[in-house]
Amino acid sequence: METLRRSQYDIAVIQQVKPDAKLLRHIRNSRVPTPIMIIARDITPAGVAEVLSVGADDCVPASVDPVELLARLRAIIRRASGHDSLTLQIGRLTVNVDRREAYIDGKPVPLTKREYDIVELLALRKGQVLSKEAMLDNLYAGQSEPHGKVIDVMICQIRKKMRSMGIEEPFTTLWGIGCRLNEDAFIPLGARMNGIDGSVHPAARESSIPVTAGIKMVPSGGLDML
Known part of the structure; x- marks a missing residue:
């Protein structure tokens, strides 16, 4: 419970012999909003219905195919982030999760694999x-993490590529706290000139702190993994 409260997990995966609503009730009664998937060895329709009714986001058998499992996890995370399709649209930015490509005004942004992961994660967590630390955790979960400076370098590279496509400040950094996607930077030019955004935000200081696009899970053993 403390791990779920302190960390920014995308989803918690609980492995059980049978779907058991007791732990799930405890988590939900503690107002922990993290999406939860139950993986159980012995599944019955009644057991699945019970855990879904008390707050599970999905319940699957232990025999589930890995491809299906990953698709279900990604779907839960997208819905929890307010996205209902494989295409994330944020103004001029389009992120195609299925094809792992990002576009500005319909033109592909030439991102490396890790750079794409950062853009997808920032878009999902808009x-x-x-x-x-959370970005490094997400990007390299289950692997040996490089020095934090690698995140700075990748954010700088993404920023440079997006600036060349007309996006001046794609990221906003709150010093000592972290980084987020600057949604205002992706407002369509026509809408910006017509004042549709309706507000003017002071320019935020920016640095190169990235986010991740992997799926971060905490099984009941408490270990992070992709």
Whole structure:
């Protein structure tokens, strides 16, 4: 419970012999909003119905195919982030999760694999500020993490590429806290000139702190993994 409260997990995966609503009730009664998937060895329709009714986001058998499992996890995370399709649209920015490509005004942004991961994660977590540690955790979960400066370098590279496509400040940094996607930077030019955004935000100081696009899970054993 303390791990779920302190960390910014995308989803918690609980492995059980049978779907058991007791732990789930405890988590939900503690007002922990993290999406939860139950993986159980012995599943019955009644057991699935019970855990879904008390707050599970999905319940699947232990025999579930890995491809299906990953698709279900990604779908839960997208819905929890307010997205209902494989295409994330934020103004001039389009992120195609299925093809792992990002576009500005319909033109592909030439991103490396890790750079794309950062853009996808920031898009999924739009409006949220992620710490540098959380970004590293998401990007390299289950692997040996490089020095934090690698995040700075990748954010700088993404920023440079987006600036060349007309996006001046794609990221906003809150010093000592973390980084988020600057949604105002992606407002369509026509809408900006017509004042449709309706507000003017002071320019935020920016640095290179990125986010991740992997799926971060905490099984009941408490270990992070992709």
